[in-house]
Amino acid sequence: xxxxxxxxxxxxxxxxxxxxxxxxxxxxxxxxxxxxxxxxxxxxxxxxxxxxxxxxxxxxxxxxxxxxxx
Numbered sequence: 390x391x392x393x394x395x396x397x398x399x400x401x402x403x404x405x406x407x408x409x410x411x412x413x414x415x416x417x418x419x420x421x422x423x424x425x426x427x428x429x430x431x432x433x434x435x436x437x438x439x440x441x442x443x444x445x446x447x448x449x450x451x452x453x454x455x456x457x458x459x
Contacts, residue, residue, distance in 0.1 A: 395445035403438030406431055 396404055405424065409415045410431075417435075421428045 391446060392442075395442050398445055399438050399441055403434045403441065406434040407438040407442070410435055 396407070399407065406420060409420045409423065410417065415423070417428055417431050421431045424431070
Protein backbone atom coordinates (compact mmCIF):
# COMPACT_ATOMS: atom_id res chain seq x y z
CA UNK A 390 0.00 0.00 0.00
CA UNK A 391 2.72 2.48 0.96
CA UNK A 392 4.87 1.42 -1.99
CA UNK A 393 1.93 1.80 -4.36
CA UNK A 394 1.27 5.29 -2.99
CA UNK A 395 4.94 6.23 -3.38
CA UNK A 396 5.07 4.86 -6.93
CA UNK A 397 2.02 6.90 -7.89
CA UNK A 398 3.78 10.05 -6.67
CA UNK A 399 6.75 9.52 -8.99
CA UNK A 400 6.83 11.45 -12.25
CA UNK A 401 5.49 9.18 -15.01
CA UNK A 402 8.84 8.95 -16.80
CA UNK A 403 10.56 7.72 -13.64
CA UNK A 404 7.68 5.45 -12.63
CA UNK A 405 7.59 3.60 -15.94
CA UNK A 406 11.35 2.91 -15.85
CA UNK A 407 11.26 1.82 -12.19
CA UNK A 408 8.36 -0.55 -12.90
CA UNK A 409 9.76 -2.00 -16.12
CA UNK A 410 13.13 -2.76 -14.53
CA UNK A 411 12.12 -3.48 -10.93
CA UNK A 412 8.81 -5.24 -11.43
CA UNK A 413 8.91 -6.60 -14.97
CA UNK A 414 12.60 -7.53 -14.79
CA UNK A 415 13.49 -5.92 -18.11
CA UNK A 416 17.10 -5.07 -18.88
CA UNK A 417 18.21 -1.47 -19.18
CA UNK A 418 18.73 -2.01 -22.91
CA UNK A 419 15.26 -3.50 -23.40
CA UNK A 420 13.68 -0.57 -21.54
CA UNK A 421 15.62 1.89 -23.71
CA UNK A 422 14.42 0.15 -26.87
CA UNK A 423 10.83 -0.17 -25.64
CA UNK A 424 10.55 3.48 -24.61
CA UNK A 425 12.71 4.69 -27.49
CA UNK A 426 15.03 6.64 -25.20
CA UNK A 427 18.83 6.56 -24.76
CA UNK A 428 20.33 4.04 -22.35
CA UNK A 429 21.76 6.88 -20.25
CA UNK A 430 18.27 8.31 -19.85
CA UNK A 431 17.03 4.95 -18.56
CA UNK A 432 19.81 4.92 -15.98
CA UNK A 433 19.22 8.50 -14.83
CA UNK A 434 15.44 8.03 -14.58
CA UNK A 435 15.93 4.84 -12.60
CA UNK A 436 18.41 6.52 -10.26
CA UNK A 437 16.18 9.53 -9.69
CA UNK A 438 13.12 7.33 -9.26
CA UNK A 439 14.85 5.19 -6.64
CA UNK A 440 16.04 8.30 -4.79
CA UNK A 441 12.52 9.70 -4.80
CA UNK A 442 11.09 6.39 -3.54
CA UNK A 443 13.61 6.43 -0.69
CA UNK A 444 12.50 9.94 0.26
CA UNK A 445 8.81 9.08 0.01
CA UNK A 446 9.14 5.86 1.97
CA UNK A 447 11.53 7.27 4.55
CA UNK A 448 14.19 4.58 4.14
CA UNK A 449 16.48 2.89 1.63
CA UNK A 450 14.53 -0.40 1.77
CA UNK A 451 12.28 0.13 -1.31
CA UNK A 452 15.25 0.84 -3.54
CA UNK A 453 16.96 -2.37 -2.45
CA UNK A 454 13.81 -4.34 -3.17
CA UNK A 455 13.55 -2.83 -6.64
CA UNK A 456 17.20 -3.24 -7.56
CA UNK A 457 17.50 -5.59 -10.52
CA UNK A 458 20.50 -7.19 -12.16
CA UNK A 459 21.56 -5.60 -15.41
